[in-house]
Amino acid sequence: MIMKYDIVVIGGGAGGFTACLEAKRLYPDKSVLMIRRDEHTLIPCAIPYIAGALGGDLNKNILPDSPLKDSGVEILIDEVVKIDRESKTVETKNGKVIGYDKLILALGSTSIIPKPLQTDLENVFIMNKSYNYVKKLIEAIKESDKIVVVGGGVAGVEFTDDMIRLGKNISIVEILPNILLLNFDEEIASIAADKLKEAGVKLYTNTSVTGYIGEGGRVKGVKLSNGTVLDADMVLITIGVKPNSGLAAEAGLKIAENGAIEVDEYMRTSDPNIYAIGDCALKRDIFTGSPAPYLLASVAAYEARIAVENLYGVKSVKPFKGIIPVLLTTIRGLCFGAAGLIESTAKRYGIEYVKETHETVDIHPGTLTTPNKITMKMLFSSKNYRLLGVQAVGGKSISELINLLAFAISRGVNIYDLHMLPYGTQPYLTASPIAYPVPNIASKILKRIFSSN
């Protein structure tokens, strides 16, 4: 007997979860099935906080199934091993065959492990989102004192920030000249680096791991390209991921050069009845149109909404093409955010830009309570002064302020629009109306435009 559903979603992460909820919301009469491998789905963006802030209790970090069940989504815990596009069915590891009318692939991504980092030694861990693996990782963190984190990207830094709470001795090994340089320019990244150093973290930048020192099957040390050997009770590798597109490739769907499943701007694959979203799907940068690795839960949820909205014919023409990367994180209580292009990306793509920075505080007057300093930096096209990117450090309100500017980027606004940004302010909540960073940066750029005429 073949079960048949109108909409089948493969994957239970932020993309798959959102797709199922949206599908039942927009098409309440359609039957929706989620197929996922794991009994429990961890909330991916909170995984770095499991050991310290979540107290080692993994159950505090599980996506509850109740919203799915309450809205009528069925759930099958199983693994899809084949997609048959001709019969419009998927086959599972347990031998089930399930028919679909529309299929949404939310297959996620897997960590990349380059040769020198591969090992059978115990206590070498790799970023992984499965419940049982993360459970072992938590135990290892608790039992270790000297921890080496390989990769100073956001995941590595967030894990580090969490493990500092447990009093661990942590080293970060980063191949680039500083941590976080894929998301922030040097002057912003260095604020984060200083915060970690203040807390006792050792940073080894411009450095890679060339091998391990083992003893009795357990890792005891890490060899670095600069000749240093770091003592280690455990190693955590967080150096990048690749899209899970194998299933799609075997089904003959078009795969992009970077390994992601090809999709159009409505998240449709080369098969009109199959959509792909999240880490497994191709993303294109909004400015360059180039494939871009914006593997974020927020992007997955965003793409889920686009896919579902247009599942039965294109219902809405998109106001913009491509993805704006929006990254938010917090390090030692400071908030870091970025949206759009940073300088290194702009240079790589030959996009000419002008930049400007403004400093202020996040409450006014600063004597009211303890303010956080805000540092905001923006990039604009040097020809038409369109907003290209923003980075900021400050208190928690930075998060939605970056989202505001991500939206501004998506709408193609320029310096004149930002100078006339409407906004509210309040002493306890924001910078003062005089010092609000967005129009102030705009007016610094306007000054150059005015004086050049």
Next chain:
Amino acid sequence: MIMKYDIVVIGGGAGGFTACLEAKRLYPDKSVLMIRRDEHTLIPCAIPYIAGALGGDLNKNILPDSPLKDSGVEILIDEVVKIDRESKTVETKNGKVIGYDKLILALGSTSIIPKPLQTDLENVFIMNKSYNYVKKLIEAIKESDKIVVVGGGVAGVEFTDDMIRLGKNISIVEILPNILLLNFDEEIASIAADKLKEAGVKLYTNTSVTGYIGEGGRVKGVKLSNGTVLDADMVLITIGVKPNSGLAAEAGLKIAENGAIEVDEYMRTSDPNIYAIGDCALKRDIFTGSPAPYLLASVAAYEARIAVENLYGVKSVKPFKGIIPVLLTTIRGLCFGAAGLIESTAKRYGIEYVKETHETVDIHPGTLTTPNKITMKMLFSSKNYRLLGVQAVGGKSISELINLLAFAISRGVNIYDLHMLPYGTQPYLTASPIAYPVPNIASKILKRIFSSN
């Protein structure tokens, strides 16, 4: 001898201050003079917090002159008593005559005191922004136990929230059915009202003050329209303001029916060399074009930037006409924000709308630290689904999220745009990508659109 400046700004509040800074930034070669009445300018939005949070120290709440002086703005402490448009000069109380090429009026507003509230009794205070008056107000608050606040608008509520910290017994008298109803719909306002009641504040709604009980020249009680008499050691009146347009009217500038100085969308008065900004200048609502009393420091600073940018000819054509009111406040640590239309305003102008609400939390998973519940409500045009207004309650991140949506309103976005809002999320900083309130409200409305086809 007549001193002459290129740009003369009358007023030292958020509008005047910003205008001076912007003028020197955009036109560094022009001479700029600020003329203001008071030696010290208080930061207007922080005045409600002077007694409690600022510890009674007024000097913690002064706009520093250093940014003005550092940028080359000259300051004259004096009062302008006449504008002579023919000779392009202003005359001051101290007998100075000062020439201008461009004049910017940032004259502010004054409290309205209806007949039954007028009195010579000591210890009856009126919202006022001058240093010496506020100094007396602080002393009175400290010495009083039973305080009656007349007017449950934002100012009255913020004063109340601050005075609660000092352990005062506070009553609020409000003529409308609840506090804050000019800025929020009932279900949001009632959350604020409950917070104040929990803290022991007594609310007298649907009620007005009909007179006072005095003793030895001091107020001892307040008579209410419902017959109640409230004991009072002091009374604080916060029931609305009117634009200071007398000087402009005497100079023959066009005054609008509501008493504000008429300006076009570039803040130009009926005299092409005179601009008006902030509380004294006419504001029109972005949706209705009707005169609207959006007397906010953030609006004044916004208008200052528009005025200065277009001071020597229109440099930028505005992408939108009219003002979006954006209000942010915090009550007992909860943040309240609103932008655009609320239901009562929409009804008054006959604007047909649909509404939707979403509840979530401001961090994810909620087990990470103590989350704030977010309640967000949006209004859309029932015909073209353009965003009309938003209200929200939650943690501090609500403030910039409301600013995001104010910007969305200003760009005329509709439900499809909001469903495809790009945004970043982070466990410590925002709602989860699945529960982020904006696209979720959008999808609830989309559901109705989809099911009606």
